[in-house]
Amino acid sequence: MKHKYLFAALVAGCGLAICCHSGTEKPVAPGNLFADYRIADGFSIHLAAAEPLIEAPVVMDFDNRGRMWVVEMRGYMPNLAGTGESSPNGRISILEDTDNDGQADRSTVFLDSLVLPRAIAHVYGGLLYAAPPSLWFVEIDHDRPGRKTLVDSIYSDGGNVESQPNALMMNIDNWIYNANSNFRYRRQNGKWLKEPTPFRGQWGMAKDNFGRLYYNSSEIQIAGDYVLPNALIHNPYMKPVAAIDRMLTENQHVYPLHPTTVNRGGEKGILGADSMLVNITAACGPVLYRGDQFPDAYQQNVFVCEPEANLVKRDILHFGALQTTAEQAWTGKEFLASTDEGFRPVNLMNAPDGAIYVIDMHRGIMQHRAYATPYYRNSISRKNLDTLQSAGRILRIVSDGKPLSKLPDLANAGAAELVSLLKSPNGWVRDRAQELLIDRQDTSVAAALRTMALDAAHPISAIHALYTLEGLSAVSFDLLRQTAALSNPMLTAHSLLLLGNYASKARVPVMDKLVDTLVARNDTATNLYIAAALGSWIPLAPNTFLPTLVQLSGLYAGNAVFQEAVVSSLPQLEEKFYAQATSGPSSLKLRQEKKAGGSDNAVLKQILDQTIANRKAKKMNSIFVETAVPVDKRTAGLEIFQSTCSACHGADGEGKENLAPPLKGSPYLEGPTSRLAMILLNGLTGPVNVNGKQYTFNGSMPNFGNNFTDKQISDVIGYLHNSFVVHPPKGQQIEGKIKMLRGKHQGGPLTEEELLKIPGLND
Numbered sequence: 001m002k003h004k005y006l007f008a009a010l011v012a013g014c015g016l017a018i019c020c021h022s023g024t025e026k027p028v029a030p031g032n033l034f035a036d037y038r039i040a041d042g043f044s045i046h047l048a049a050a051e052p053l054i055e056a057p058v059v060m061d062f063d064n065r066g067r068m069w070v071v072e073m074r075g076y077m078p079n080l081a082g083t084g085e086s087s088p089n090g091r092i093s094i095l096e097d098t099d100n101d102g103q104a105d106r107s108t109v110f111l112d113s114l115v116l117p118r119a120i121a122h123v124y125g126g127l128l129y130a131a132p133p134s135l136w137f138v139e140i141d142h143d144r145p146g147r148k149t150l151v152d153s154i155y156s157d158g159g160n161v162e163s164q165p166n167a168l169m170m171n172i173d174n175w176i177y178n179a180n181s182n183f184r185y186r187r188q189n190g191k192w193l194k195e196p197t198p199f200r201g202q203w204g205m206a207k208d209n210f211g212r213l214y215y216n217s218s219e220i221q222i223a224g225d226y227v228l229p230n231a232l233i234h235n236p237y238m239k240p241v242a243a244i245d246r247m248l249t250e251n252q253h254v255y256p257l258h259p260t261t262v263n264r265g266g267e268k269g270i271l272g273a274d275s276m277l278v279n280i281t282a283a284c285g286p287v288l289y290r291g292d293q294f295p296d297a298y299q300q301n302v303f304v305c306e307p308e309a310n311l312v313k314r315d316i317l318h319f320g321a322l323q324t325t326a327e328q329a330w331t332g333k334e335f336l337a338s339t340d341e342g343f344r345p346v347n348l349m350n351a352p353d354g355a356i357y358v359i360d361m362h363r364g365i366m367q368h369r370a371y372a373t374p375y376y377r378n379s380i381s382r383k384n385l386d387t388l389q390s391a392g393r394i395l396r397i398v399s400d401g402k403p404l405s406k407l408p409d410l411a412n413a414g415a416a417e418l419v420s421l422l423k424s425p426n427g428w429v430r431d432r433a434q435e436l437l438i439d440r441q442d443t444s445v446a447a448a449l450r451t452m453a454l455d456a457a458h459p460i461s462a463i464h465a466l467y468t469l470e471g472l473s474a475v476s477f478d479l480l481r482q483t484a485a486l487s488n489p490m491l492t493a494h495s496l497l498l499l500g501n502y503a504s505k506a507r508v509p510v511m512d513k514l515v516d517t518l519v520a521r522n523d524t525a526t527n528l529y530i531a532a533a534l535g536s537w538i539p540l541a542p543n544t545f546l547p548t549l550v551q552l553s554g555l556y557a558g559n560a561v562f563q564e565a566v567v568s569s570l571p572q573l574e575e576k577f578y579a580q581a582t583s584g585p586s587s588l589k590l591r592q593e594k595k596a597g598g599s600d601n602a603v604l605k606q607i608l609d610q611t612i613a614n615r616k617a618k619k620m621n622s623i624f625v626e627t628a629v630p631v632d633k634r635t636a637g638l639e640i641f642q643s644t645c646s647a648c649h650g651a652d653g654e655g656k657e658n659l660a661p662p663l664k665g666s667p668y669l670e671g672p673t674s675r676l677a678m679i680l681l682n683g684l685t686g687p688v689n690v691n692g693k694q695y696t697f698n699g700s701m702p703n704f705g706n707n708f709t710d711k712q713i714s715d716v717i718g719y720l721h722n723s724f725v726v727h728p729p730k731g732q733q734i735e736g737k738i739k740m741l742r743g744k745h746q747g748g749p750l751t752e753e754e755l756l757k758i759p760g761l762n763d
Contacts, residue, residue, distance in 0.1 A: 037338040038257060040314070042295070042400050045336070048357060049095050049104035049394040057359050057392045059166070059204075059285075059347045061122050064410040064432065066352045068095040068104065068394060069127070071117050073361075076161060080377050080386050082369035085161075090114035092129060094143060095394070102396070111138070111145055116161050121168040121176060124187050125439050128168055128176070132156040135185070137192070151185065151192045162368045163647030167205035170435065171213070172463060173229060173494075174471050179205045179215050180647070182623040184229070196623040197230055198244045199656070202647065204285035204347055208300055208317075209427065209460050210490045212324070214248075216283040219698035220658055221304045222248045222315055222326050226561055227532070231497060232568040234535035237614040238607065239621040240568065242560035245657050248326035249315065252279040252698060255332055256309040258339045261383065263308070263367045266375030267700070267748040279698070282308040282366065285347035285359070288317070290427025293354025294399045302326060303335060303356065307344040307366050311337035312358065321489070321524035322561045336397065342388050350428045351396075353404035358395040364388030370644045371702050405429075410436060415445045422452065422464040434464050438471030446474040453479065456486035463494050470498065477502040481514055489525035492518065496529045500536030508541045515548055527552050528565055535569030542573060550581050557601040567607045574612050622654060637719030640712060644704070653724045661688050661695035663724045670725050673717060675761040677738050680713050681705035683749030700749045710738040 034045045060070045074089045091112040095104040119130040126139045135155035139146035156164035165181035175184045179201035186193050201215025214224040225244050232240040259275035272278050285305040289298050304313045314335035315326040347359040364385030380386050421433035452465035469475040484495035531552050538545045556562035570577050648660035655662035685700035714735040
């Protein structure tokens, strides 16, 4: 087995010494360590760290000295049964290259005795880290933990390791975002803030140079938001779906070098005739390249991990005013792929030296017990992959022929030097310079930052400067008015959103004049953010700004992204907008169907009608609703639902785009209990019809019959009925029925047609 060869060669063939806390010995890789790897022309793979210094790494971050701080999830699936997973053997280690040869030779344990740790971020001069269920901030005192602060006691409350919040990515807007979560965090004036944000992704998160967010889920290699974070959630009764969590490409093909063990490999269509995986099945850990070492053509390309197929994929992003799309860089090959089935890339990082670092968990079992199929367990066991438990690698991907970047002396850099670093071609350096300036709260550089913010010719550094001023509480309405009036649409967009913090009646005339000037430019991106930003101003002067919103809505009739921006700016004013939009010389004629060449806007009408109905029913966007259930009232069914079902169907049961249909109102929950039991026992694949709408999704609901007892499935049904059915069945003894239903269907997940044809499912 290749994974055995690599591990054995690394350990037995080189005479290694282990340095778990400190020391200078290190594993020396054999010359052919990467003989089984294929990387794109013009690039090379280098070993940045390896076992025994680390084990089961899942994410990392760099400190101001360029050292790697690595989260080691040592307890993940220690065996096929998953027993012992809750052992406190996880840790966060500092990896250091003391002889400057490019490979770590010292490991220092910073924190240990953690249960399945999953995320870290160097922020505010300390370390933010997630150790379920809590989110902690710890001060750093000479590489040792200092005072700890509990940031969130329910950061990852409930759910299994594959469906809990993670990422902790600081964005350009000074907020820290998470995958698998609908909350964001920041520290301001010594206090930690937590506020709602749209739910995003499954494992890992990325950002572009302007702060838009990107993520993925198992069968969707890359998804993202078309708009800046929280731009379209001003109206609590409208849930944006056209602009948030969009699948950026329908092409999910992968090109592994060899047949690999994937969880649903026994199902039809998952593997090709050559037994190769056809479509991505375990997407995670995306990154947009923002460094300065790769060729220019790679700038803001997105790279995605596929650990079950042992590869890293490259996609090229195309940025439009109202939409972002992705296309695979190549057909028939990947950026990085290996025939070593132990190669498990789970996360990717931009680095201070301009390279991309690959976090290779290098573990045999990569499917949690809650989802593992018999096909998967048998294959893993047959290949002895379950014995690969004590490895872990960090790989450095570099462009050939160009030296790595030299890290500035950030620890000793003065404020003026940090301001200049906001112009660095390396995104990691820009980000850290912004954070350090805010951490120091040195307002002596405010004038220099204002000058930089007004430089529209360099919009990326201008936006960094703007948010550095925001973090220093040194931004002003007048400055934002000036930056909004500049020629770069994204600088204007950020400025418009920040101007909402200064909305007042006294400033309405100035804002009105600014909006008129911007609308006259007839720039689509600018118009989008005018529509999104007016939500802070319309309540102050509806007669001033509503006509502008009507005008903008008409310019983009039929575009759902734009109309969501419009309705987002209308909390409590939907009817007044509707009246203006349907009367007068500049009105929109809202009809059910848009006529060619006309101004009809059925899309807007649909969004408005739904929002008004939601408001009347007091049904808020689920991100604003507390869905956590008190611990002492949790049932066995709820625990299973949270750990297994909610990642796809959502904690509120409203489903998630491209993942799973809604549970609320589903005929399969409200209908015969036996039919629901058959779905749970055998799984279900799309398309599925719910409430007159057909839902298609790339994956399929897993087969729970092999992993859960009759009682557990009965518990889940009881919870689903109790939580999502208005009039649930009463007093049914369904556990016995479940036992009788086992074996009624053979094969993979049921289709809807097959399900409805099974006799005897009417009770």
